[in-house]
Amino acid sequence: xxxxxxxxxxxxxxxxxxxxxxNHSTISGTDYIHWYRQLPSQGPEYVIHGLxxxxxxxMASLAIAEDRKSSTLILHRATLRDAAVYYCILRDYNTxxxxxxxxxxxxxxxxx
Amino acid sequence: DTEVTxxxxxxxxxxxxxxxxxxxxxxxxxxxxxxxxxxxxxxxLMFVYSYEKLSINESVPSRFSPECPNSxxxxxxxxxxxxxxxxLYLCASSQTHPQGNYGYxxxxxxxxxVV
Numbered sequence: 001x002x003x004x005x006x007x008x009x010x011x012x013x014x015x016x017x018x019x020x021x022x023n024h025s026t027i028s029g030t031d032y033i034h035w036y037r038q039l040p041s042q043g044p045e046y047v048i049h050g051l052x053x054x055x056x057x058x059m060a061s062l063a064i065a066e067d068r069k070s071s072t073l074i075l076h077r078a079t080l081r082d083a084a085v086y087y088c089i090l091r092d093y094n095t096x097x098x099x100x101x102x103x104x105x106x107x108x109x110x111x112x
Numbered sequence: 113d114t115e116v117t118x119x120x121x122x123x124x125x126x127x128x129x130x131x132x133x134x135x136x137x138x139x140x141x142x143x144x145x146x147x148x149x150x151x152x153x154x155x156x157l158m159f160v161y162s163y164e165k166l167s168i169n170e171s172v173p174s175r176f177s178p179e180c181p182n183s184x185x186x187x188x189x190x191x192x193x194x195x196x197x198x199x200l201y202l203c204a205s206s207q208t209h210p211q212g213n214y215g216y217x218x219x220x221x222x223x224x225x226v227v
Contacts, residue, residue, distance in 0.1 A: 034216075
């Protein structure tokens with residue numbers, strides 16, 4: 001399964017935009033890019049996913065590079081509640097309930 | 113109902129005990145997963161069930177025994193665990209292929225301590 005790499009940590013100020021990068025240079029044509037976040041003492045929470053085009057939802061935006069070897073999760077106005085570990089993973093839509101490997105993730109700190 | 117419910121939330125067990133973790137979802141998802149997460153580490157996949165059949169076992173020791181009695185329920189039976197098995201055990205569910213647009217829904221986990 002394809003691997004993802006992310007910076008260990010990032011900091012942001014409250015109400016400013018945050019861009020969280022993810023590299024996935026071995027991505028295959030059938031891999032969706034998914035983002036999750038995990039708050040302390042909780043399970044990971046789905047944030048957003050995409051295949052080729054940029055995506056927006058109420059939580060965030062996902063920008064996907066043209067060659068799909070990297071992506072960026074964008075939080076438009078960070079709040080203190082956005083402080084979490086953010087994981088970027090790949091999911092192959094061609095497999096039945098296939099496995100995805102979580103990378104080490106990025107710990108986002110939001111300063112008031 | 114858009115939740116995955118895990119019970120118990122906390123469990124302390126001795127190395128000779130037998131216990132079970134339970135996971136339930138009513139979203140009609142036919143894929144269910146067990147993950148193990150150590151402190152400050154990412155979740156690690158243990159087992160995948162697809163349509164109530166075990167499809168992936170990530171070389172997990174036999175002291176962990178999964179069971180999927182029906183499409184809504186997933187159990188993890190624990191026996192003769194070691195202190196290093198102490199971790200957060202996460203259950204997740206998802207739709208299956210061919211709906212490529214599916215994400216995982218995770219439960220809040222069971223915090224297991226082996227003494």
